[in-house]
Amino acid sequence: MQQTPQSPEQQRAPVQIEPAERRYAEELAFLAAHDTGPRPPGWRLTPRAVVTFVVGSDGARLRLAAPVEGLPTALEITPKFVGDRGLVERSVVTLAGERGLLLVGEPGTAKSMLSELLAAAVSGSGALTVQGTAGTTEEHLRYGWNYALLLAKGPTPEALAPSPVLTALRTGRLARVEEITRCLPEVQDALVSILSDRRMAVPELAGQAGADGAATDDAGHILAAPGFNVIATANLRDRGVSEMSAALKRRFNFEVVPPIGDLDAEIALVRRQAGAALRRHGAETAVDDAVLEALITAFRDLRSGQTAEGWAVERPSTVMSTAEAVGVTTSLGLQTAYLGVSDPLSLVPGYLLGTVRKDEPADQAKLLAYWDGTVRHRAENGARLWRRLYELRHVLGDG
Numbered sequence: 001m002q003q004t005p006q007s008p009e010q011q012r013a014p015v016q017i018e019p020a021e022r023r024y025a026e027e028l029a030f031l032a033a034h035d036t037g038p039r040p041p042g043w044r045l046t047p048r049a050v051v052t053f054v055v056g057s058d059g060a061r062l063r064l065a066a067p068v069e070g071l072p073t074a075l076e077i078t079p080k081f082v083g084d085r086g087l088v089e090r091s092v093v094t095l096a097g098e099r100g101l102l103l104v105g106e107p108g109t110a111k112s113m114l115s116e117l118l119a120a121a122v123s124g125s126g127a128l129t130v131q132g133t134a135g136t137t138e139e140h141l142r143y144g145w146n147y148a149l150l151l152a153k154g155p156t157p158e159a160l161a162p163s164p165v166l167t168a169l170r171t172g173r174l175a176r177v178e179e180i181t182r183c184l185p186e187v188q189d190a191l192v193s194i195l196s197d198r199r200m201a202v203p204e205l206a207g208q209a210g211a212d213g214a215a216t217d218d219a220g221h222i223l224a225a226p227g228f229n230v231i232a233t234a235n236l237r238d239r240g241v242s243e244m245s246a247a248l249k250r251r252f253n254f255e256v257v258p259p260i261g262d263l264d265a266e267i268a269l270v271r272r273q274a275g276a277a278l279r280r281h282g283a284e285t286a287v288d289d290a291v292l293e294a295l296i297t298a299f300r301d302l303r304s305g306q307t308a309e310g311w312a313v314e315r316p317s318t319v320m321s322t323a324e325a326v327g328v329t330t331s332l333g334l335q336t337a338y339l340g341v342s343d344p345l346s347l348v349p350g351y352l353l354g355t356v357r358k359d360e361p362a363d364q365a366k367l368l369a370y371w372d373g374t375v376r377h378r379a380e381n382g383a384r385l386w387r388r389l390y391e392l393r394h395v396l397g398d399g
Helices: 025-034 047-055 085-096 111-123 147-153 164-171 190-197 263-280 289-304 322-339 344-356 361-380 384-391
Strands: 061-063 074-076 100-105 129-131 143-145 160-162 174-178 199-201 221-223 229-235 252-256
Touching: 025 047, 025 061, 025 074, 025 111, 047 085, 047 111, 085 100, 085 111, 085 252, 100 111, 111 174, 111 229, 129 164, 143 147, 160 164, 164 174, 164 190, 164 199, 164 221, 164 229, 190 199, 190 229, 263 289, 263 322, 289 322, 289 344, 289 361, 289 384, 322 344, 344 361, 344 384, 361 384
Parallel strands: 100 229, 100 252, 129 174, 174 229
Antiparallel strands: 061 074, 143 160, 199 221
């Protein structure tokens, strides 16, 4: 029996998480064909198209002026970042103006996702990334050497082992530095001259031509190609972080990424992302809408320290982020699908306890106080689901 040939899409090896440029390849190609306006040097899309890619087309189907082979004539661009459109627009303008962009905010507010989306839309890839840690060295931001080639041929362009930042600089793409404040200050400051002078000094290569057609000068500086820039992220409530120097701060425009303000928008985002995760795991199930609303409401109460009714709540040390909510919702769905749990609401207290105790085990007492206050009040007001949650208080122990 003759088999139908597989499309390139079907032939791709399965992966756990697709990079943004692969997951949204059709949208990126469509936007490149749809908006043919002026674009900054080195950019794949116009600034307006980058904003549309990130925040979506508001339910409208965009239409191409003329057919393009391999693309639909009309396409709705899905929203990917839930938040302030103005924040996205300012971020895009910052990058277009060749200023470094620093996204700051509490953990779990989608800073890394926004960084990846911007890099995919502007440069076609978000892969040129340095993950900041206490072990990050200057080599991770600048360059190292292939020591076998170094011994055989000396300091030549071929022996150079470029960092993601150097690769971005000489190819005109965006580099991402995640959690930059986890790097030591002297490592962070390796970016100061790169962002100021738009070049990287490699004195060992003085007088030699650059590799891969990169522009160089006689002093061994590799010059930035049009389109190069840096997007960095930093968490505001993490322990073990290093303060940025004033000189480095001046090289960045800061944008604060706040938690999602609207309950319905956060529920929709968690449902969408948890649903995608469950499909990746082969669990064709969905968490009940009422259970999901109760879970996200609890997260928001504990995150903000105040309920929608105006009742005060003790905030735990753990940041009750949207990302954590996606993880808990995914776990609820997996346990329901794989272990046959018939009452997913009964799992909520246990998962909330695990989340709250992540940073400070003593915060179990704060969750118990939330149960004895907010959950009990809602149960007494006749909310059936909250009454069931209050009956599950024993799952939390005695603190």
